[in-house]
Amino acid sequence: MIMKLDVAERVDDATDVILVSLRHPRRPALPAWKAGAHIDVHLPDGRIRQYSLCGDPADRTRYRIAVKREMAGRGGSAWIHETLAVGDAVHCSAPRNNFALAPQAGRHLFIAGGIGVTPLAALAYEALQRGDAFELHLRARSRRHAPLLAELERAFAGHLHLHLDDEAPASLDDILAWFGVTADAHLYFCGPAGLNAAIAAAAERQSWAAERCHTEVFQPTLDENFKPEPFDITIASTGQTLRVPADRSALDILRANGFVMPSSCELGVCGACICGYRDGTVIHRDSVLSLADRQDKLTPCVSRARVGVTLEL
Numbered sequence: 001m002i003m004k005l006d007v008a009e010r011v012d013d014a015t016d017v018i019l020v021s022l023r024h025p026r027r028p029a030l031p032a033w034k035a036g037a038h039i040d041v042h043l044p045d046g047r048i049r050q051y052s053l054c055g056d057p058a059d060r061t062r063y064r065i066a067v068k069r070e071m072a073g074r075g076g077s078a079w080i081h082e083t084l085a086v087g088d089a090v091h092c093s094a095p096r097n098n099f100a101l102a103p104q105a106g107r108h109l110f111i112a113g114g115i116g117v118t119p120l121a122a123l124a125y126e127a128l129q130r131g132d133a134f135e136l137h138l139r140a141r142s143r144r145h146a147p148l149l150a151e152l153e154r155a156f157a158g159h160l161h162l163h164l165d166d167e168a169p170a171s172l173d174d175i176l177a178w179f180g181v182t183a184d185a186h187l188y189f190c191g192p193a194g195l196n197a198a199i200a201a202a203a204e205r206q207s208w209a210a211e212r213c214h215t216e217v218f219q220p221t222l223d224e225n226f227k228p229e230p231f232d233i234t235i236a237s238t239g240q241t242l243r244v245p246a247d248r249s250a251l252d253i254l255r256a257n258g259f260v261m262p263s264s265c266e267l268g269v270c271g272a273c274i275c276g277y278r279d280g281t282v283i284h285r286d287s288v289l290s291l292a293d294r295q296d297k298l299t300p301c302v303s304r305a306r307v308g309v310t311l312e313l
């Protein structure tokens with residue numbers, strides 16, 4: 001579902017970060033969303049960018065996103081910063097969630113780097129509302145570079161821990177050790193690729209099981225040295241077999257054969273194209289599916305298979 005929403009508010013937040021609130025032009029309530037969800041924002045030139053919803057999920061009057069101007073990005077954030085104004089219409093998808101609070105967890109450790117705090121802020125609102133124990137750690141260069149800072153300090157007093165480069169931040173190992181691994185503890189992290197990798201490594205050192213560690217990325221982390229090979233897709237409902245050449249994606253081939261397949265990023269980061277599979281050795285190349293989900297789901301926009309795979313279509 002694509003909605004045409006109006007820019008109701010645009011506010012300068014941290015350095016190079018603006019907050020954009022989107023409302024429906026006629027309806028007072030937008031489709032409900034759960035903490036950790038993101039929307040696809042369709043830019044006028046056809047590009048699509050994913051932004052986490054960063055407000056309180058209970059507020060259905062608006063979707064609020066934080067947009068950081070990415071100097072090394074693909075141009076989407078620069079267009080939003082330079083062009084988008086209050087009153088403009090923006091086409092957006094309904095919220096999609098690949099980063100929800102673990103339902104069985106009772107303690108949550110959130111570690112954010114810079115703009116990565118946006119989905120974690122929404123998760124912290126939900127943890128607060130559930131009455132769960134949680135800590136929210138935010139790393140940034142300085143207070144001026146910390147997104148949503150005034151709101152976080154107001155909403156999460158006693159839970160928020162700032163780690164600023166100009167004030168000797170705590171190490172990741174210390175943050176994890178102070179919180180401690182318990183049977184009901186889950187770790188959520190979101191930030192630049194280097195920080196995400198460092199958190200994952202620190203968590204592994206401190207025996208956090210992979211299924212209790214959750215992350216979200218909006219930049220593809222595809223291996224440029226990967227050499228694609230052709231493989232076959234079998235359609236479970238009909239037995240039809242389709243050949244995927246080395247230079248085409250499974251998504252392309254499915255569409256070329258009449259399958260209506262949703263997609264958005266086509267980079268393995270948004271989750272729009274996820275479908276089920278069985279019988280096959282899948283080469284997962286996305287950044288969105290958890291280890292558990294990878295047992296029976298794949299992203300045909302980037303993932304492939306050795307020899308063949310049967311899709312639940």
Ligand code: FES
Pocket residue numbers: 262263264265266267268269270271272273274286288299300301302
């Ligand atoms: S279209 Fe975004 S993960 Fe496939």
